[in-house]
Amino acid sequence: MNENLSRRNFLSRGSAALSAAWISAHWPAVVAAAEHAHQAAKSSAPPKFQFFSSEQAAEIDAIAACIIPSGETPGAHEAGVVYFIDRALTTFAVDDQKTYRDGLPALQIRARELFSAVEKFSTATPEQQDKILHSFDNHTAGGRGLYRAGNASSFFETVRVHTIIGFLVDPDSGRGGNRDGVGWKLIGRDREHMFQPPFGYYDKDYAGWQPNPPDAEKTKA
Amino acid sequence: MRPDTPKYKTSDEVDFVIVGSGAAGGIMAKELSTNGFRVVVLEQGPYLTEADFVHDEIKVINEDLLTNKPKLQPTSFRKTPNEKAKPQRALVYGRCVGGTSVHFTANFWRFHEIDFVERGKIGPVPGADLRDWPITYADLEPYYTKVEWEIGVSGLAGASPFDPPRSKPYPMPPLPVKGSGVIFERAARKLGWHPFPAPMAILSQPRAGRSACVNCGFCLAFGCEVGAKSSSLAAAIPVAEKTGRCEIRPNSYVHRIETDSNGRAIGAVYFDEKRNTHLQKAKAVIVCANGAETPRLLLLSANKQFPNGLANSSGIVGKYLMLNSGGVATGVFDHPLNDYKGFAVSRIIHDFYELDHEKLGFYGGGGMDARFDITPVAFALGSLPPGTPSWGKGFKDTLANNFTRTMELFGHGTSLPVETNSFSLDPDLKDAWGLPALCLTYKDHPDDIKLSNWLSQRALELLDAAGAKQKWAPTIGEQQFAVHLLGTCRMGNDPKPSVINSDHRTHDVKNLFLCDGSSLVTSGRGQPTMTIEALSFRAADRITSLAKRGEIT
Secondary structure (H helix, E strand, O other), X not given: OOHHHOHHHHHHHHHHHOOHHHHHHHHXXXXXXXXXXXXXXHOOOOOOOOOOOHHXXXXXXXXXXXXXXXXXXXXXXXXXXXXXXXXXXOOOOHHHHHHHHHHHHHHHHHHHHHOOOOOOHHHOOHHHHHHXXXXXXXXXXXXXXXXXXXXXXXXXXXXXXXXXXXXXXXXXXXXXXXXXXXXXXXXXXXXXXXXXXXXXXXXXXXXXXXXXXXXXXXXXX | OOOOOOOOOOOOOEEEEEEOOOHHHHHHHHHHHHOOOOEEEEOOOOOXXXXXXXXXXXXXXXXXXXXXXXXXXXXEEEOOOOOOOEXXXXXXXXXXXXXXXXXOOOEOOOOOOHXXXXXXXXXXXXXXXXXXXXOOHHHHHHHHHHHHHHHHOEOOOOOOOOOOOOOOOOOEOOOOOXXXXXXXXXXXXXXXXXXXXXXXXXXXXXXXXXXXXOOOOOOOOOOOOOOOEOOHHHHOHHHHHHOOOEEEEOOOEEEEEEEOOOOOEEEEEEEOOOOOEEEEEEEEEEEOOOOOHHHHHHHHOOOOOOOOOOOOOOOOOOOOXXXXXXXXXXXXXXXXXXXXXXXXXXXXXXOOOOOOHHHHOOOOOEEEEEEOOOOHHHHHHHXXXXXXXOOOHHHHHHHHHHOOOEEEEEEEEOOOOOOOOEEEEEEEEEXXXXXXXXXXXXXXXXXXXXXXXXHHHXXXXXXXXXXXOEEEOOOOOOOOOEOOOEOOOOEOOOOOOOOEOOOOEEOOOOOEEEOOHHHOOOOEXXXXXXXXXXXXXXXXXXHHHHHHOOOXX
């Protein structure tokens, strides 16, 4: 069983904040939910693609690797983003199938227009790949993303959003993305779901609440 | 385990049918069933429990696990009533047992005395119909205290010199301070402002069989898997169900209030999960369906006797919508705050609650909080500094550096009540059940925009004083998306410019009551849920008295 979700860890990390009554009342439900996620996560790297052909998968993998490149730290490729997208297109992102079906041939055409010798996007050089993708990039990102994720319309923007989701989604959610939690590791998010203060640099030496000066005038702007 | 609860027949005339189980409906159900009444709560969404509250951003945000479903419930938007509205996602609200209180941020400020009497103090504001409430802060104070003690609010009484009077301290100490709170507190004091621990509807200590917050970091937009967030689902509905007199009936989409020839409500008509239609009979109907769905239901209930919609003799059902103004700035710091850990907000200020409108040249006021409420995917898609590449190495490097080092400042301010800002029925667009969809018409009053920009400037000033390495504030545009849904069936003594009286009874239908964000007369300074809940406690008291005196039916 996933280390994070074992009862022992749950109790040792969270016991200070949890009431015994709550644990006895709710533990079975928490275990059930965690087990479900864990089982799903275990089977999260399908050996076969459900939506993509292996050729298409190689193209998507290459695009994703441009969006979040590998290097000193893992990128979209290592996070298994292509598996995540494949699964997404038969589950929560069914509506985007056409975008991918139409987009992949268009990408190939664009690649040949720009570089006549290039057969497939995935076999182009990194510099060529960057140029090809920049020709699609319409810079549609921006704003607080909470309710905007997944509303992309163009092929590239769709792949971009799916790649980011696949890289950063909860690794224990059973979606097949963020494999081994590499996305969270990159951004510095611990994989646990339970924390105790101090949380970071600025609160670790906090001396405790000091009242506002009693003689303070209420300012009025 | 949920207790066995009654299953009332639809033909069984219960005392009250409550439409909606959210912040207002959940408390209404708790209070009325505790007071001995037989209650059916009709909730359009499913009955989810803590086991369903996962941290999967796709399921929760993209697939709207807890919220209204744009595919089934399309909406439209326009700026002014003369335009043809375009189909567009126009609002978000909770659509499950517990309503929006399941996924809210849980900022729980009380309104201040000024919010109830501001028109009397400053006079009319051009372009708006600002009015005073028929009740005052003092009328509501005991009920604010009830919310804090019975629903569960953490905070520190007396910490803010701007706080209104209170009869009791908070039942629990404030939640721990976060990095964003420490930075905020130090910088605000440097500027001569008065930061204080944020009152939050999240338990800092175990209480009533519920866990304290475990700081999981999936708070805003998510349901709480340990019951620490004081939603109606966690804090009110279990009490209602325990009485043995309250039935929560999920997946029940109410689309008409039925009336008899005497103009009395006889019950609520709803679709069940299989889209079969039922009429739940009741002696009185209480609509707590939120500031968008409550007016929509009244408009959908139009009949020969009430051709403009139920309880709409004033013609203002759905109008005077207020969304609250805002202002936001983001800062990046040298060291990791790890502010993703924990609830959203730990420190706020109320120094700008009442501004000098004559000096500044605009009406309004607001509070400000320090927060980080953004989950990893949402952060990568929307929270990097302007000019950051949206993909490639530059994107990855900034993302890797900033996630733990970013905090936000949120202004929360007034919106003025403008008649043309409204929720109405779209003449063409239909939902999946074939009923007219919600149309949002909204154009911020110019003073609301000025206030938002002014608050953004204060936020930048604070980030400057805090030594942020990088800081930015987006330009404030006119709002096209509704989260706070306020004022659309407002309260008043005069039946012409209001829909309900101070007992929450509609002026037109004696046994029809409304209580939720739609009841608000002014918008407060953001953070309306605390007041919605206090109103619900108070309304339940009023309705109980009326019922016991035989003055409802």
